Amino acid sequence: MDRRMLLAGGVAGALSFGRAAGSAQAAGKDMVIFAAASMKTALDEIAAAWARDTGKPAPKISYAASNALARQIESGAPADLFISADLDWMDYAASKDLIRPATRVSLLANRIVLIAPKDPPKTIELKPGVDLAAALGAGRLAMGNVQSVPAGKYGKAALEKLGAWDKVKGRIAQADNVRAALLLVSRGEAPLGIVYATDAAADPQVRIVGTFPEGSHPPVVYPVALTKESAHPDAQAFLGYLRGSGARSVFEKQGFTVLNKPASSS
Numbered sequence: 001m002d003r004r005m006l007l008a009g010g011v012a013g014a015l016s017f018g019r020a021a022g023s024a025q026a027a028g029k030d031m032v033i034f035a036a037a038s039m040k041t042a043l044d045e046i047a048a049a050w051a052r053d054t055g056k057p058a059p060k061i062s063y064a065a066s067n068a069l070a071r072q073i074e075s076g077a078p079a080d081l082f083i084s085a086d087l088d089w090m091d092y093a094a095s096k097d098l099i100r101p102a103t104r105v106s107l108l109a110n111r112i113v114l115i116a117p118k119d120p121p122k123t124i125e126l127k128p129g130v131d132l133a134a135a136l137g138a139g140r141l142a143m144g145n146v147q148s149v150p151a152g153k154y155g156k157a158a159l160e161k162l163g164a165w166d167k168v169k170g171r172i173a174q175a176d177n178v179r180a181a182l183l184l185v186s187r188g189e190a191p192l193g194i195v196y197a198t199d200a201a202a203d204p205q206v207r208i209v210g211t212f213p214e215g216s217h218p219p220v221v222y223p224v225a226l227t228k229e230s231a232h233p234d235a236q237a238f239l240g241y242l243r244g245s246g247a248r249s250v251f252e253k254q255g256f257t258v259l260n261k262p263a264s265s266s
């Protein structure tokens with residue numbers, strides 16, 4: 001009897017220890033952020049600053065096109081925060097009950113621009129009737145996928161508004177995300193590309209040769225929200241950090257406009 005009691009006590013102790021260890025392990029998990037690829041330069045700096053200021057580990061950040069990130073969250077990928085480069089994909093996440101609506105904030109705004117390799121320099125006036133096909137020569141126009149990647153969708157809308165789409169639609173080099181489109185131009189594999197102004201500022205191998213008029217495409221807005229499944233104890237605090245003065249200075253240095261207001265797509 002005593003032996004059975006000892007065994008039972010040992011099992012109970014082991015189970016208790018296992019639960020405690022499991023809780024400790026859960027508490028020690030990395031905070032994970034899914035963020036639009038165009039945020040990499042700024043967000044890497046902000047994550048490092050968070051670690052310095054708080055003494056806590058920097059979050060792990062997965063960068064990709066917003067559509068890919070939303071789909072990954074929908075498929076069960078663990079993430080604590082989602083930062084999209086457009087309202088549509090955050091709306092999609094909300095429609096699938098993947099985020100906490102009360103935490104949603106329109107954090108940033110951006111601009112889309114036309115870029116070229118830094119040499120030789122040239123400028124293109126982006127106005128109705130602009131002939132980008134002639135400017136491309138024998139090359140292709142690099143941009144994000146025009147059906148799903150936010151920068152590609154904005155770019156297509158702007159080209160349609162300016163009456164340039166029909167002449168270039170068969171000459172698009174579509175990339176999985178905006179940073180991949182940037183790389184095509186940076187490497188000289190495409191003579192022109194459409195990216196965000198902040199992407200152009202992050203790569204010294206390209207230069208802006210034209211800025212699309214604001215009215216030529218929907219406003220470029222970056223919403224952020226905690227995911228529905230987030231359990232990390234610091235996720236809410238990091239969201240607050242993104243809205244603080246230190247993060248603001250980094251975002252503005254990279255060329256973002258800080259909005260920092262609760263909002264939806266309406």
